[in-house]
Amino acid sequence: MSTPIKVLIVEDDPLICKRYQMILSKDEEIEFVGRAASGYEGTMLAALNKPDVILMDIELEDKQAGLRATSEILNYMPDIKIVMLTVCETDETVFRAFELGATNYLLKNMPAESILEAVKDAYYDRPSLHSNIAGKITKEFKRIKTTEDSLLHNFYIFSQLTPTELEVLELLMKDYTRQEICKLRHVEPSTLKSQMNSILKKFNKSSAAEIVSLLRELHIPEILSQRKTKQ
Structure with a gap:
């Protein structure tokens, strides 16, 4: 078996985080390496755990915390792939996330298979933007x-x-x-x-x-x- 894809979740809602953790743990190709509840904590855990992929909530301690953490992480660890998570898709946040270097962008209520697909596509550098978001970008x-x-x-x-x-x-x-x-x-x-x-x-x-x-x-x-x- 090849080395599993290490995934860090940065999400301040414990229920959403638990759902994602359960989804990830059921896939043998993926290893859950930690959970952070703030942008600051996410940045620290990224440095400590060196994940391959981060599922990053945009709104953490404030509405821009996830974007700031993304910028900080990719500035020092550019090889990490970051998939942004949000409950509200707006053009401004989509453009800002990709401008900072995010790999993909998912709504939090996406089905399990879409979440797993986004993680693997990010890791393997496969394009996987949803058609509506790709069109906007x-x-x-x-x-x-x-x-x-x-x-x-x-x-x-x-x-x-x-x-x-x-x-x-x-x-x-x-x-x-x-x-x-x-x-x-x-x-x-x-x-x-x-x-x-x-x-x-x-x-x-x-x-x-x-x-x-x-x-x-x-x-x-x-x-x-x-x-x-x-x-």
């Missing part, structure tokens, strides 16, 4: 990637703007009208029109409103403001 990561690409692309365009064009764009993002911009900058409408055409061409957009909307969505006005503050 894929969609969110795709959105983040698109935003990052767009942000980098538009910062590149910013680097191509002249100081005058950048000043005009910043005034547009502050909701000044073209007439007001002409007065503030002491330029003729024809001059501003020429500058605007150059900006539109660089961003490959047909209107200033499109550019302003895009830059606000990417929080570029805030980034520019922070940059000026630091200078």
Whole structure:
């Protein structure tokens, strides 16, 4: 028989913990090595027992304790696989758990076979995300990637703007009208029109409103403001 998979349970509800312990003990491939009731205790037992897999409740002594313990454990023991447990599945906790390096994510009321499967899949590095969670993760990561690409692309365009064009764009993002911009900058409408055409061409957009909307969505006005503050 091969070496059993050592599993630590970090769960503050004794009844839930007992159920999980019973489920694990019935499988010959798994060895239950301990139970912790808090994030701090879980971190200590992880260091002492060196489990292969941890079943980690998200809400322990507080709503973020499981996530903090996960971060701490994986920072010092990155080979441990952590499967998050929760009674309430929300997008925010799903994304945060995977961002920290969790391997999987289970609702506490899952049947015994799903719990055992999650432990073994985590140990053997087999993908086992439930389809609804996998869809959320894929969609969110795709959105983040698109935003990052767009942000980098538009910062590149910013680097191509002249100081005058950048000043005009910043005034547009502050909701000044073209007439007001002409007065503030002491330029003729024809001059501003020429500058605007150059900006539109660089961003490959047909209107200033499109550019302003895009830059606000990417929080570029805030980034520019922070940059000026630091200078």
